[in-house]
Amino acid sequence: MGSERNPLIIQVDERPPLSLLAPLSLQHLLAMFGATVLVPVLLGVDPSTVLLFNGIGTLIFLVLCQWKVPAYLGSSFAFLPPALLIITKYGYEAALGGFIASGIVFILLAIVIRKTGIAWVDVVFPTAAMGAIVTVIGLELAPTAAKMAGLTAENTDFTTYAIVFVTFAVMIVGMTACRGFLRIIPLLLGFVTGYVVSVLMGRAVFDPIISAPWFAFPTIYTPVLSVPSIIIILPATLVVFVEMIGHLKVTETIIGRDLMNDPGIEPVLYGKGISTVLSGFFGSPPNTTYAENIGVMAITRVYSTYVLAGTALIAIAISFCGKIPAAIQSIPGPVMGTVSLLLFGVITASGVRMMVDARIDLSQPRNLVLVSLILIIGVSGASVPLGLIELKGMALSTVVAVVLGVFFYLLDRWSVNQEPGC
Numbered sequence: 001m002g003s004e005r006n007p008l009i010i011q012v013d014e015r016p017p018l019s020l021l022a023p024l025s026l027q028h029l030l031a032m033f034g035a036t037v038l039v040p041v042l043l044g045v046d047p048s049t050v051l052l053f054n055g056i057g058t059l060i061f062l063v064l065c066q067w068k069v070p071a072y073l074g075s076s077f078a079f080l081p082p083a084l085l086i087i088t089k090y091g092y093e094a095a096l097g098g099f100i101a102s103g104i105v106f107i108l109l110a111i112v113i114r115k116t117g118i119a120w121v122d123v124v125f126p127t128a129a130m131g132a133i134v135t136v137i138g139l140e141l142a143p144t145a146a147k148m149a150g151l152t153a154e155n156t157d158f159t160t161y162a163i164v165f166v167t168f169a170v171m172i173v174g175m176t177a178c179r180g181f182l183r184i185i186p187l188l189l190g191f192v193t194g195y196v197v198s199v200l201m202g203r204a205v206f207d208p209i210i211s212a213p214w215f216a217f218p219t220i221y222t223p224v225l226s227v228p229s230i231i232i233i234l235p236a237t238l239v240v241f242v243e244m245i246g247h248l249k250v251t252e253t254i255i256g257r258d259l260m261n262d263p264g265i266e267p268v269l270y271g272k273g274i275s276t277v278l279s280g281f282f283g284s285p286p287n288t289t290y291a292e293n294i295g296v297m298a299i300t301r302v303y304s305t306y307v308l309a310g311t312a313l314i315a316i317a318i319s320f321c322g323k324i325p326a327a328i329q330s331i332p333g334p335v336m337g338t339v340s341l342l343l344f345g346v347i348t349a350s351g352v353r354m355m356v357d358a359r360i361d362l363s364q365p366r367n368l369v370l371v372s373l374i375l376i377i378g379v380s381g382a383s384v385p386l387g388l389i390e391l392k393g394m395a396l397s398t399v400v401a402v403v404l405g406v407f408f409y410l411l412d413r414w415s416v417n418q419e420p421g422c
Helices: 018-043 047-064 080-090 092-116 120-124 127-149 158-176 180-184 186-200 207-211 227-255 260-282 291-300 305-318 323-329 333-357 365-380 393-416
Strands: 073-075 287-289 383-386 389-392
Touching (some): 018 080, 018 186, 018 291, 018 323, 047 305, 047 323, 080 092, 092 260, 120 227, 127 365, 158 333, 227 287, 287 291
Antiparallel strands (some): 383 389
């Protein structure tokens, strides 16, 4: 296309010189770093493990997609609600078994799409349903972030409020008033500023960082096969599946190439599935394409997959620095909780934006039923026990969305062959 000849754009297959490649790759790392390390912190696992396998997973993804899809695979937030539920009941190792099953499902979905096409996705997941489910993800996680920040404690002190206020203020300014590079790293700005304020107010601890070694192998966790965990994880798998398709469509609009046909959705799903299976076997949660990195490409107009590969190599390299996970894990709760609150709020708003962009008309009874039921069931605390497992929150909302989507489809098919009227 015409954009391929624009000298101001670095296209997908172009390799920038090393002097430019390194800072461009680092920029992508900084954009996704705060979000991707937040997932292991909330799950209580080693951030270095996640950085290592996100980097390896990204390289696998780029290779399987024939270096045609510029994307970075960071930690997926869609798996947080079910994973936290599983960890509470069965432990993190059982959650890993569910993560591996999720990767296998992605591989199977690639095979199914090769045979059937992708039209059935709109039947199972109408846009109104997807927007509502993404909204539920953010709302369901918000209480966890508020508790971490100390905002739901019975006796919250002035120091906590001060740290929360300054951290919020810096991130808001970064997102709204800053320009260029600073605008794409508001979470990182929040982490750094909040940490500095915590130091000044005597709430930061340096001993773990000082005592940590410069070089250390990431922690390896052993997965355990758990049928209840697999069942709880599966709804999140479907959510991420649709999310990845959406990211792919956004990316192809930005870079001006038809990625749905070349290389196609199948290698994208294979890349995601294989990287998730590998991550699960060694202790890392599932990954997904990151909107943060898509945003970086939109702002910089640098689409080179070599830049994303450089980002992956940097992530792998720093995962072996023992002081990095020590520094991440020593971030005070008010700072981590405040950053999480904003991030989960953005996730909630992105779900609303999906519905707005798709021009979902809530005056239509079908859309109103989908959105209202998914939202209210997702945040009400309602649960459905199924033997050894319990569906609640996002998982239960996803099941409701699938059932309603299929019901409306069958209703339309039935109406075609019947007389008008109920």
